[in-house]
């Protein structure tokens with residue numbers, strides 16, 4: 374049993390003093406009156422809802438444009454070169470570096486959207502490497518095991534995509550169930566992924582959705598990050614990818630669409646009203662020149678929006694939060710788009726980086742509340758970047774003016 378008495382504690386969208394938190398067997402067992410004797414402010418540990426850890430190896434690569442500007446698809450070619458180069462050990466080392474940097478930035482749970490499965494054949498050897506890396510770093514992980522069957526609508530996999538391959542749906546499910554057997558139980562869980570409607574045919578997406586419900590697993594999918602995907606889907610199916618999903622699967626709070634950059638209003642409304650989650654990755658979406666998602670509309674509909682570091686070109690949840698709101702400000706020439714019912718950007722953005730991420734990964738985390746995991750990011754409130762902040766302004770000061778150096782510690786399951 375561990376008892377914390379932080380100077381300030383983030384509860385229900387605000388920082389409170391005089392709070393004592395008791396963690397027992399990895400979970401918050403009690404919250405009572407405290408004496409503020411432990412230095413720092415406690416946030417729920419950040420939940421990074423969407424990551425491809427190995428892409429940490431691309432940082433600084435593909436940023437020279439000697440033959441002119443390019444797009445997401447030019448970046449993807451650079452990513453395939455990295456995939457081609459990596460040995461299992463190099464892959465594991467990149468995951469370790471990436472997860473270490475995540476912890477240093479206050480992230481205590483990562484949702485690893487994992488499609489890089491194989492070394493030389495259909496061996497799924499990289500899956501184990503991801504789990505080993507997470508265990509070594511001590512980060513909580515939901516391994517979102519991806520099905521990746523096609524190189525585009527009705528197309529075979531390309532040369533660069535062979536290490537992602539799903540040979541058959543049956544062996545893919547066997548691997549999901551085998552992973553369920555080897556995860557450590559306390560800090561590791563398994564979820565499912567259909568990589569995208571480009572890479573997985575709709576009958577298989579339906580099968581994955583049904584199998585995920587049967588297993589109580591969250592399911593994620595990349596959706597409408599690029600206009601080209603929407604055009605190709607319209608050509609093949611006569612509807613947008615989001616409309617295709619809305620019509621084909623049981624959308625629920627256990628289903629998450631990642632990006633939704635170019636999603637049409639009516640499709641989004643149906644998705645949200647069915648309980649579907651949206652995950653945004655603002656830094657990656659900026660780096661890849663995807664476009665800007667219409668957050669104003671999503672918020673008006675009460676959508677549950679989480680955040681992910683995705684390509685890990687930069688790992689900072691504070692920056693993801695800041696960019697989510699700032700991109701809207703630049704685009705709409707309007708301040709205060711990502712706000713809660715009281716108009717607070719801090720409450721909205723911190724919720725996106727914690728509670729909403731936990732919901733979309735199907736785990737009991739992301740809030741400082743009894744019964745939740747004892748996962749915390751501890752902020753150094755004496756840090757130069759936070760000088761002058763009060764308990765009322767600290768949340769927004771973190772969102773607008775802080776970098777990872779204000780995180781002095783992460784605590785996972787009370788350790």
Ligand SMILES: [Zn+2]
Nearest residue numbers: 425486595683
């Ligand atoms: Zn992604």
